[in-house]
Amino acid sequence: MSQKIQPLHPIEKRVLIAGYGEDKSWTIQHYEKNYKGYEAAKKAVSMPADDIIKTVKESGLRGLGGAGFPTGMKWSFIPKNPTKPVYLVCNADEGEPGTFKDRQIMEHCPHRLIEGMIAAAVAIGSKTGYIYVRGELRLAIKRLEDAINEAYAKNYLGQNIFGSGKAFDLTVHPGAGAYICGEETGLIESLEGDRGQPRLKPPFPAISGAFGGPTIVNNVATLAHVPGILLNGAEWFIKMGNGTNRGAGTTVWGVSGDVQKPGFFEVPVGTKLSTMLNEICGGPLPGRKFKACFPGGSSSPLLKAEEFDVPMDFDSLAAKGTMMGSCAIIVVDDSRSIPEICMRTARFYAHESCGQCVPCREGTKWTYKMLRRVCSGQGTKSDLKNVQSACDNMAGKTICVLSDACAMPVTSMLKKFPEEFEKLLIPESEFTPELPKVSGQLGSVLDAIRARQQS
Amino acid sequence: MASEKKYEFSPEVEKRFQWLLTRYPTKDAVLLPILHLVQDENKWLTPDSIEYVAKRMDLSPARVREVASFYTMFRLNQKGQYVLQVCHNISCYLRGSDGVIEHIKKRLNIKENEITPDGKFSLERVECLASCGTAPVLQVNGWDYHEELTIEKVDRIIDDLLKDKNAYPDYEKRISEGSVA
Numbered sequence A: 001m002s003q004k005i006q007p008l009h010p011i012e013k014r015v016l017i018a019g020y021g022e023d024k025s026w027t028i029q030h031y032e033k034n035y036k037g038y039e040a041a042k043k044a045v046s047m048p049a050d051d052i053i054k055t056v057k058e059s060g061l062r063g064l065g066g067a068g069f070p071t072g073m074k075w076s077f078i079p080k081n082p083t084k085p086v087y088l089v090c091n092a093d094e095g096e097p098g099t100f101k102d103r104q105i106m107e108h109c110p111h112r113l114i115e116g117m118i119a120a121a122v123a124i125g126s127k128t129g130y131i132y133v134r135g136e137l138r139l140a141i142k143r144l145e146d147a148i149n150e151a152y153a154k155n156y157l158g159q160n161i162f163g164s165g166k167a168f169d170l171t172v173h174p175g176a177g178a179y180i181c182g183e184e185t186g187l188i189e190s191l192e193g194d195r196g197q198p199r200l201k202p203p204f205p206a207i208s209g210a211f212g213g214p215t216i217v218n219n220v221a222t223l224a225h226v227p228g229i230l231l232n233g234a235e236w237f238i239k240m241g242n243g244t245n246r247g248a249g250t251t252v253w254g255v256s257g258d259v260q261k262p263g264f265f266e267v268p269v270g271t272k273l274s275t276m277l278n279e280i281c282g283g284p285l286p287g288r289k290f291k292a293c294f295p296g297g298s299s300s301p302l303l304k305a306e307e308f309d310v311p312m313d314f315d316s317l318a319a320k321g322t323m324m325g326s327c328a329i330i331v332v333d334d335s336r337s338i339p340e341i342c343m344r345t346a347r348f349y350a351h352e353s354c355g356q357c358v359p360c361r362e363g364t365k366w367t368y369k370m371l372r373r374v375c376s377g378q379g380t381k382s383d384l385k386n387v388q389s390a391c392d393n394m395a396g397k398t399i400c401v402l403s404d405a406c407a408m409p410v411t412s413m414l415k416k417f418p419e420e421f422e423k424l425l426i427p428e429s430e431f432t433p434e435l436p437k438v439s440g441q442l443g444s445v446l447d448a449i450r451a452r453q454q455s
Numbered sequence B: 001m002a003s004e005k006k007y008e009f010s011p012e013v014e015k016r017f018q019w020l021l022t023r024y025p026t027k028d029a030v031l032l033p034i035l036h037l038v039q040d041e042n043k044w045l046t047p048d049s050i051e052y053v054a055k056r057m058d059l060s061p062a063r064v065r066e067v068a069s070f071y072t073m074f075r076l077n078q079k080g081q082y083v084l085q086v087c088h089n090i091s092c093y094l095r096g097s098d099g100v101i102e103h104i105k106k107r108l109n110i111k112e113n114e115i116t117p118d119g120k121f122s123l124e125r126v127e128c129l130a131s132c133g134t135a136p137v138l139q140v141n142g143w144d145y146h147e148e149l150t151i152e153k154v155d156r157i158i159d160d161l162l163k164d165k166n167a168y169p170d171y172e173k174r175i176s177e178g179s180v181a
């Protein structure tokens, strides 16, 4: 279920996946013996909640699920004297194309995530947590459930954690195959047993989320960083990155597509994209050259090869008009057609749109269909214009940002590689509409038109 | 169908159901986990299993079907004994998933979304499976991953499944032995 174990590149630094590849790295014994397992959680239960939040704020930890929201600040939005139970939910839906970082943590170091959740729960005053794991990842689910049982057996979870008098219960909740359930309010709907259709915000989950209670949703990697920060301090975390709050700590990048050595690599935030692709991943395939990449999953706007000399942190990538997203680099080389990639990108979002907002439901589908026509050599200039207008009419106009996630990469491909699209177009005058095959009277009329077209 | 035994939870699923009820503040939240267990046991969500789940969950069958139909992992129709789902998203496409799909179509002599006449296999395309570093990827029955596919590897998987080897029940063993990690 994972890549072969290879010697580490000197730039690689394992914090989140420290222990990967070691014998039984997923057991509590291994974690406690080799990685100071649960020392941070023990420390956290006796710390005032505000101190935990303060340390996490100072560390500059930002969410690794997609949006990069400062984690400590998010936690501080939980009301001080809530009238309803507070919930902590880990987002392990891992649906963004190109992303496979969270499952490495869950499958190989599940206790680091559990420990991070215990500390986070203390910080926000939550007694109940859920890990929402995408349903296909049975190994991750199994490893997490086993790890949770081990933690219960040692009273690290339960009604009196570490003898502190505090309670924290944790349950794994399987998703069932819907990308939209990675969006935090879609996830909450799904956790409650509903269709995963996102909710209008406000109210934000921190005020009213799961089961009506104040809720924090954090990504797996975000939570798994918390033990290290509490144990080693904010300064340690900042220094590991590029020394600024633009990007502290490390993150696990998933690299896939056209490179010599695809795989996942944990490096300091701020490592250059070119370093990652050329030095760690061994450069392009023989005889080929890099053309472009998605730096943060398929919803991040593309970077062209000449833009690869950029530090991979939140702000540097934003300055290039793209984003760190879910830390997933998909590389495309010069043997590929950008319109084909674009069509496949749109197809994904069209398939995954939950359908509740019209601009997204219709916009993603039409974008896909028009791009499909362009790729099949039957598209015209107005198809391209319509793709752009569909994108302009969905981004920012819907309940959640799935429609933006489709519009952003598609727009970037149209803008950065216009010649590749134009090459495929035919003149309007040569365009022959596809007529649907139907039975009955209408069918015979259409058949007649089809026959005329062909003669 | 009429003469067949109506679906009921097995003792193991019943036990798990009772446990699940203690883990959430509302009963509705148990719906997704329990549908997974029912589907594992029953291969797909037959109309009688949906009615049974609805009764046990204090929901209407329409409500259960409404929720289940939102999620691609839940099967509301009968499919082959082994459902082969090949990812066709960007990373898998770049690593040759189209060839894998074409090969399976030829080898099994079916089109996408069809079942082989013996009921053994169905073939589907799916979106990203979160295994992009080891693309191309296919999954059997929703969650048994096969990665870094080559045509030879695909043939081996099909040969094994034809003999019911390395299929569903063995997978738990493979996991418990840690051999897939």
Ligand SMILES: Cc1cc2nc3c(=O)[nH]c(=O)nc-3n(C[C@H](O)[C@H](O)[C@H](O)COP(=O)(O)O)c2cc1C
Pocket: A062, A063, A064, A065, A066, A067, A068, A069, A071, A091, A092, A093, A094, A095, A096, A179, A180, A181, A182, A183, A184, A185, A217, A218, A219, A220, A222, A223, A400, A401, A402, A405
């Ligand atoms: C369509 C959509 C899909 C998303 N999928 C995921 C996902 O699979 N995993 C994830 O952690 N965050 C995902 N997110 C981001 C979450 O909404 C949310 O920002 C994140 O879980 C917050 O965690 P963080 O602050 O730790 O990053 C998605 C967002 C959108 C709009």
